[in-house]
Amino acid sequence: MLSNTGNFLLFINIFLSSLIIYNSYKCLKTKNNIIFKNIYQISLVQSTLVLICFFTLIAAFIVSDFSLITVYQNSHSLKPLFYKISGTWGNHEGSLLLWVIILTIFSFLFLITNKNHSKHYRLYTLIIQNFLILGFLFFIILNSNPFSYINPVPKEGLGLNPILQDPALAIHPPLLYIGFVGSSIYFSAAMASMISNYSGRFFAQSIKSWVLISWIFQTLGILVGSIWAYYELGWGGFWFWDPVENASLLPWFAMTALLHSLLVLEKRNTLYFWTIILCLLTFTLSVTGTFLVRSGILNSVHTFANDPSRGIYILIFLSLMIFASIYFLFSKYRPTNDLINSNSKETFVLINNWFMMFYLITVLLGTLYPIFTDAISNNKISVGPPFYNSVIIPVVIAFLFFMAIGPQAKWIRNKFSNLKSILLILSGAILINFTIVYFFKSYSLISNLILISSLFLIMSSIFDIFKKSRLSLPRIISHLSFGFLILFIGLNHNFSIEKDFNLKLGEAKKIDEYEFALLDLNLSQENNYKAVVGKLQVNDSNTMKSRILYPEIRIYDNPQTLTYEASIQTSFLGDHYLTMSNIDRSEYYNIKFQHKPLMIWIWISVILLSFGGFLSLFKNAKNN
């Protein structure tokens, strides 16, 4: 029943998308500047039906309808309701349906919120977006149908991978999808802009909100993924330069560059083609990321199944997108005479774009290089954190300095009248850094420079708040929080402590200033897993504080898996992080203890960063 409903709705949506394309095409030929009423109506019906289609799948997960293969493979009747629901998008098929929802709803909202823009531009955007929707609908129906039926109906499902049964991971995919699938709308808009010759600042105004929305959600999605990795994977880190993490970071770099170049296009009506390239690049990188992750070329928790046929489909789709983009770009490209003064705000925005492109290319190379060497020379290599850290970190220092100075510059022609205050702020930053070194501990030259540059950015941004003449709160908050983010990451990196040792029940061990004792081990039976819970006492002789931590070893039944749950005590000053794992044929447990200072401030900085984006969105909506 649910299977039939779902399939029926999918087919209806194909029909509606085709109808929108047909009507839009017809409407293009009319002379007046009015879009047919029925296009709005069909778009609304399309969005509603695609939502109902998704709710049908959620319903199948809630009632554990194992006649659907997707439900059978990714759910289990004993699973808590919350994870039954999040299981809907915790798999390849269901998540593709989420793709289509975002494509469709963004398409509809773009149509109704841009009424003061040119008809042709809006209609072409709608047509291209609906071609994207059709592409994904066909992919779902032909290859990855979440409503596929299984007969005989299994009595029980296979369960969801336990490490995915987590509140952070329940919200991580929707956030990230709004981010990178949302970028589809300005991909379509950029194509439409080239086709309909609707360029310049009007184009910038029409997509600005959409770039901001996708940027905010992409930022939050990456944050939630990092928080999950931090407490679930048990390594105590939050960013591993894993190819899959990189895949989410690539569109983020492009979006950030785009946000800045849009400012120039909006204010000065230049950099049009560069902005178009960034629009096209963002969504292309999103689809490339999806291809790498879903096709199984990169192995990770996101690789739902190693199925080349999926890869082929996404690859064809990606190729079409790329070549269509190149075709329009090449045929519409006209060299423009963008006169930009080398000392102006425009130049600083361009510098931001160069940095973003540098990061993008670095991460892209690091991610793709192993795939290329394997394909070309059969040579398996892996590019890990040392590469990224050594290439990216030194460049971040210069980036932060420009980020602090750039906003002070004026449009068209700038004159630095505030050189004195810049030097004053820089001296302040250096002073604070060396105070930290003097009172706590010394660290490497690079770390010193990172801290100085981030402090410089923070202080410059704070000073900006008091300059009432050019107050741009969204920008100040975003730049300020980025400075804080780098500062806290730097301090966290320099002051983290890690101890790794083995302990048995009843034993105590003293390592440096810490004393550890494994006081107790308890077996607890939860709804969908059993857990061995350790009770560990950690005494810190420096602070004279004693704390109890409860790390867990969880044994899941469906599917049978062992996971190690970190016990984390968070405070404003830092986290105490402890994991425990069993050692085969031994009464000893391996204990990994870490003290990670200012951890929570890293998360807060990213939340603040996206809040800056949100304020900008709010301001933009108010102005328009």
Add this chain to the structure above:
Amino acid sequence: MQKIIKSIIVLLFIFVLLVFYNSLYRETNYSTDYLVGNKLAKINLKSFDDNKIYTSEDFKKNRYTLINFWASWCAPCRVEHPYLMQLSNEKNLKILGVNFKDKKINASKFLNELGNPYYYMAKDTKGKQSVNFGIYGIPESILINNETTVLKKFIGPLNEQNLNDIKEIINSL
């Protein structure tokens, strides 16, 4: 000049897409192809039902043995099960089922429901023994002869084609 730049850009994209295409069909995991033609390392498997230990000697008396790694929680194992049932009727072949990281009660239920094709049944509760066979996922199957030389290795569920291959090998003499 512009034409050259445009051509380079297009060629670059074609190159990247071709590499992607090529990568789709490459084994991203490490390969265990080298096992074929080699003798299996020392076999030391605990019986599923009692304390008996299976060693290489147990399999030297069979002309052919198919070692199948399976678990009740593994969905593709259900898919390949009918083929194993068919193979269990072959007179030149004995099947050894290695129950991988499974619960005995669930495994027994699985066999009661779908039938038991295994002549020998062993267990590898912790999944450590299977590593010695070059197994990195289940289901996987290894066909050996009476000298415990690996003739063929099947990664993933057995299919119709694999079934015919196995039949051809074991009935070739």
